Amino acid sequence: DAGVTQSPTHLIKTRGQHVTLRCSPISGHKSVSWYQQVLGQGPQFIFQYYEKEERGRGNFPDRFSARQFPNYSSELNVNALLLGDSALYLCASSSSVGNTEAFFGQGTRLTVV
Amino acid sequence: DAKTTQPPSMDCAEGRAANLPCNHSTISGNEYVYWYRQIHSQGPQYIIHGLKNNETNEMASLIITEDRKSSTLILPHATLRDTAVYYCIVSGTSYGKLTFGQGTILTVHP
Numbered sequence: 001d002a003g004v005t006q007s008p009t010h011l012i013k014t015r016g017q018h019v020t021l022r023c024s025p026i027s028g029h030k031s032v033s034w035y036q037q038v039l040g041q042g043p044q045f046i047f048q049y050y051e052k053e054e055r056g057r058g059n060f061p062d063r064f065s066a067r068q069f070p071n072y073s074s075e076l077n078v079n080a081l082l083l084g085d086s087a088l089y090l091c092a093s094s095s096s097v098g099n100t101e102a103f104f105g106q107g108t109r110l111t112v113v
Numbered sequence: 114d115a116k117t118t119q120p121p122s123m124d125c126a127e128g129r130a131a132n133l134p135c136n137h138s139t140i141s142g143n144e145y146v147y148w149y150r151q152i153h154s155q156g157p158q159y160i161i162h163g164l165k166n167n168e169t170n171e172m173a174s175l176i177i178t179e180d181r182k183s184s185t186l187i188l189p190h191a192t193l194r195d196t197a198v199y200y201c202i203v204s205g206t207s208y209g210k211l212t213f214g215q216g217t218i219l220t221v222h223p
Binding site (some may be wrong): 004031033035041042043044045048055056058090092094097098100101102103104105106107 | 155
């Protein structure tokens with residue numbers, strides 16, 4: 001069975017540009033969460049979506065947005081990129097919205113220059 | 114979510130048990146203890162979680178003290194591939210937010 005898949009794996013963008021990152025959860029999982037991991041730190045929670053609705057939001061600016069599609073895949077969008085947005089963006093899927101184990105993808109490495 | 118405290122780094126000899134401690138003295142009654150690990154350049158990997166009883170699976174054992182203020186993750190026979198950053202997380206939100214700290218860098222040496 002395929003695990004959580006994220007695309008692209010690496011991306012280089014210029015300051016001020018917009019980026020869209022994609023995530024496909026494990027088959028049957030209805031919850032997708034997004035995390036940002038800056039070098040040397042643990043992942044920081046950005047969003048959780050369950051059944052296409054936002055269920056949780058971390059302390060990130062409005063430049064960050066996300067959505068979940070009917071097939072439970074998800075997109076993370078970041079507008080007006082800053083150098084500080086350079087990070088590994090991780091997607092995690094789980095079978096339900098609450099306290100269950102989360103399965104992480106390999107992440108998308110975003111570099112903003 | 115309750116805050117956790119972990120040692121920044123630990124060493125372990127290959128084949129020996131690795132015991133990773135975590136302090137979560139402000140944990141509340143409905144909060145679970147989760148352990149994840151992250152091998153360099155990969156996404157975090159779920160290891161185990163528990164509420165108040167000790168738990169064991171094919172990867173590890175989780176020992177939670179009776180007052181639930183601390184826990185220990187035990188890798189019974191550490192291998193070189195267990196070298197990773199280990200995160201102890203306490204979560205009780207109604208949704209799946211995981212609050213990662215700095216974790217413990219476990220180095221398993223031959």
